[in-house]
Amino acid sequence: MTANLDVKSGRGDYRTIVGPGGLERLGEILNGENLALPRSIVTDTTVGPLHGRKLAAALGLDLLELPGGETNKTWATVERTCRHWLGNGLDRGGSALAIGGGIITDTVGFAAATYLRGIAWIAAPTTLLGMVDAAVGGKTGVNLPEGKNLVGAFWPPRLVIADTNTLSTLPARELRAGLAEVVKAAWINDRSLLDLAPEAIEMGYDSMSPQAWEALVARSVAIKAEVVAEDEREAGRRKALNLGHTMGHALEAATRYERFLHGEAVAWGLEAAAILGRRHGLLSADGEKELRTASRKLGERPGIADLDAGAVCSYIAVDKKRDADGIAWVLPTDDGVVLDQRVETAEAVEVLRELQKG
């Protein structure tokens, strides 16, 4: 019981294997894919004790446990990883396996992109966000004090193993946050997936069947794979994946990345985009309601009522997607999204105020 999705990439296509128990069958899966066992496994200090150590012991592999969290997605952690590999004699022909959330796959993928000018790596995402978003698409990188993801590389893994059993240990809040990206993906290209996200929230990990988790992840991966196959380097279509992210990033930055999980900020951002879509005549009132309801069904998230809307929106101006004509937003339509919509900061402030009123 697994779903295989092939992701096209200019640097070599790779497969994403989704389903329960992938890590237990790692040796077998690698054999089937004609890939050698990795030489090193890298994880964080939370996922190590939960999943990494067992895997490393079963395969007799070296395990590096890095400190987790956005504050450790840095050059320093990349250096530590590379020096660890060097100390363990990992050579150019060897590969590494990253097991963890988006922080680990972004950091280890970037280390793999630069170590000895690039080695192969395998991604084993263990958060829902990692499975449906971060581990697929080839973007790797770390943060600078000036902002998130400011250095990085397109360096796709050779294989992605999304073992949905690992979600059993993921805190419910992290699961809900990951579902915001599922709602985003659903709006872009698979509206029937919209119903699965609230079902997953209501049931929680344990009550939803392994098949349903597999389907939810596989269908989300399929949307991301389709988008990045068309536009790996974000010249056009890939921007669709930024739906909900312009206001989401501003909310995260304005609260110093302390209040919201990324997905929670994106859930607010999806509502902001829905309001803007309607205001710009791109989305019907029903469509606005549908997207906002889907976002609300993601459950409780930290509030925004106390925030200064003007101060939050001042962070939009530093968004990377800015170009000469102002800020380009991705806005929802009744059957998908449109890219590069110009939104004045003053209008964004009005929309945020509307959102604050509830």
Ligand SMILES: NC(=O)c1ccc[n+]([C@@H]2O[C@H](COP(=O)([O-])OP(=O)(O)OC[C@H]3O[C@@H](n4cnc5c(N)ncnc54)[C@H](O)[C@@H]3O)[C@@H](O)[C@H]2O)c1
């Ligand atoms: N490369 C991309 O295309 C891309 C896309 C989206 C997001 N990202 C990046 O992903 C990062 C966020 O990823 P994330 O949300 O996975 O965060 P994360 O890696 O910090 O994981 C969230 C928390 O859950 C813990 N955890 C992970 N798996 C677990 C498990 N199975 N059981 C229990 N605990 C577990 C982690 O230790 C961490 O504390 C951000 O830095 C973001 O920029 C990258």
Ligand SMILES: [Zn+2]
């Ligand atoms: Zn995101």
